[in-house]
Amino acid sequence: MNHSPLLLLLFLSVFCCKERESSTDVYSAFTGGTIVDGSGGVPIENGVLLIKEGRVVAIGEMGEVDVPENAFVKDVTGKTIIPGLINAHGHVGDVKGIEGGHYSRDNVIENLSIYARYGVTTVVSLGGDKEEAVSLRHVNDNFPQQRARLYIAGEVVTGQTPEEAVSMVDQNHKMGVDFMKIRVDDNLGTSTKMTEEVYRAVINRSHGLGYKIPTHMYYLEDAKKLLDAGSDLLAHSVRNQEVDDSFIELIKEKQIGYCPTLTRELSTYVYGDTASFFSDPFFLREYDQETIAPLLDPSRQEKTRNSQSAQTYQAQLPVAYANLKILNDAGVPIVFGTDSGVPTRFMGYFEHLEMEMMAEAGLTPMEIIVSATKNAAEYLELEKLGVLAPGFWADFIVLNADPLMDIRNLRELDGIYIGGVEVEQRVSSPAK
Ligand SMILES: [Zn+2]
Numbered sequence: 001m002n003h004s005p006l007l008l009l010l011f012l013s014v015f016c017c018k019e020r021e022s023s024t025d026v027y028s029a030f031t032g033g034t035i036v037d038g039s040g041g042v043p044i045e046n047g048v049l050l051i052k053e054g055r056v057v058a059i060g061e062m063g064e065v066d067v068p069e070n071a072f073v074k075d076v077t078g079k080t081i082i083p084g085l086i087n088a089h090g091h092v093g094d095v096k097g098i099e100g101g102h103y104s105r106d107n108v109i110e111n112l113s114i115y116a117r118y119g120v121t122t123v124v125s126l127g128g129d130k131e132e133a134v135s136l137r138h139v140n141d142n143f144p145q146q147r148a149r150l151y152i153a154g155e156v157v158t159g160q161t162p163e164e165a166v167s168m169v170d171q172n173h174k175m176g177v178d179f180m181k182i183r184v185d186d187n188l189g190t191s192t193k194m195t196e197e198v199y200r201a202v203i204n205r206s207h208g209l210g211y212k213i214p215t216h217m218y219y220l221e222d223a224k225k226l227l228d229a230g231s232d233l234l235a236h237s238v239r240n241q242e243v244d245d246s247f248i249e250l251i252k253e254k255q256i257g258y259c260p261t262l263t264r265e266l267s268t269y270v271y272g273d274t275a276s277f278f279s280d281p282f283f284l285r286e287y288d289q290e291t292i293a294p295l296l297d298p299s300r301q302e303k304t305r306n307s308q309s310a311q312t313y314q315a316q317l318p319v320a321y322a323n324l325k326i327l328n329d330a331g332v333p334i335v336f337g338t339d340s341g342v343p344t345r346f347m348g349y350f351e352h353l354e355m356e357m358m359a360e361a362g363l364t365p366m367e368i369i370v371s372a373t374k375n376a377a378e379y380l381e382l383e384k385l386g387v388l389a390p391g392f393w394a395d396f397i398v399l400n401a402d403p404l405m406d407i408r409n410l411r412e413l414d415g416i417y418i419g420g421v422e423v424e425q426r427v428s429s430p431a432k
Pocket of ligand 1: 089090091126127339
């Protein structure tokens with residue numbers, strides 16, 4: 001068949017211009033900084049991170065990596081590069097300000113953008129995910145983007161009978177989710193717990209369809225039974241008592257991650273008073289006075305102070321701290337997560353608080369970074385994410401201060417990159 005020369009010319013010119021306009025067909029190199037690659041290994045001093053088409057091409061010491069002549073070079077001497085943070089237990093789309101009930105495609109995007117501006121470059125949303133989120137999922141080949149990558153679990157699977165619950169698994173599957181999620185908890189004795197018969201059926205069905213199934217739990221005994229039944233992630237801390245040897249043995253044998261979500265507990269009681277972070281400029285860059293005003297209301301604060309459940313969760317936070325330290329020291333993989341994206345659990349900022357709480361529990365900055373990068377990706381099988389290595393997505397943060405000296409230095413954001421493209425920070429005050 002003969003192509004018209006004019007058409008061919010038109011095609012070529014469109015193609016060429018498109019190529020030239022794209023920032024993704026050229027190399028970029030970040031040179032001179034210290035690179036913490038997420039693996040937990042020795043940081044690379046005076047490093048080079050070479051990127052092309054959104055992915056890492058090479059990483060190493062200066063002189064070891066060939067930087068092509070036409071590469072865009074950014075000197076990051078004196079700065080530290082770490083992989084973007086992965087929140088393995090968040091939620092997206094429902095919350096605006098401090099209110100729930102705002103689920104929409106735009107709000108999913110807005111929430112993911114807030115996460116991204118704080119350095120959280122991937123969010124695994126464990127429940128409350130609707131149809132609108134399906135096309136916004138991880139499917140990340142369409143870089144550049146200004147929002148965190150997304151994985152979803154659909155609706156949290158519930159049911160009185162195995163049949164009921166399994167049909168919910170099937171509905172989520174039909175919608176097109178990445179994970180299945182269940183809750184095995186009686187909310188401090190106020191609700192009915194999912195039975196073992198039901199959750200075993202849900203786990204089996206989910207595994208049969210190829211899904212990992214992170215589980216919400218609270219009690220040590222439930223955590224053991226869930227591990228035995230095949231749970232793929234404990235999505236909260238064991239909070240009712242200290243973990244014992246049989247639990248440690250079991251979780252290590254199964255090689256399952258443990259996701260502490262300490263800020264979840266914090267959020268239950270911290271608004272009994274005026275939270276100290278309300279005056280933190282790092283908080284205020286995304287959340288303004290109007291947003292937090294209801295949390296300053298004295299009667300609301302009093303109600304929180306007098307809440308029995310808030311008091312119980314607060315009293316059990318030290319148990320969660322102790323368990324985190326015990327499990328970390330026993331070699332159990334700690335997987336970073338916050339349960340943010342629920343009203344009053346502030347997306348993005350809470351991830352930084354969580355890391356600070358993990359440090360208070362006794363984890364080193366390196367252990368915390370690994371939990372929020374390599375471990376989160378590895379134990380949820382998020383492909384090509386979590387570490388900076390050839391072939392992996394170029395999702396990373398450039399920091400103006402050394403996070404290995406103090407985890408709070410993760411607040412010293414110089415730039416956040418997703419698929420090699422810088423995330424723009426807000427230029428004006430937070431949206432109302
Ligand atoms: Zn959750």
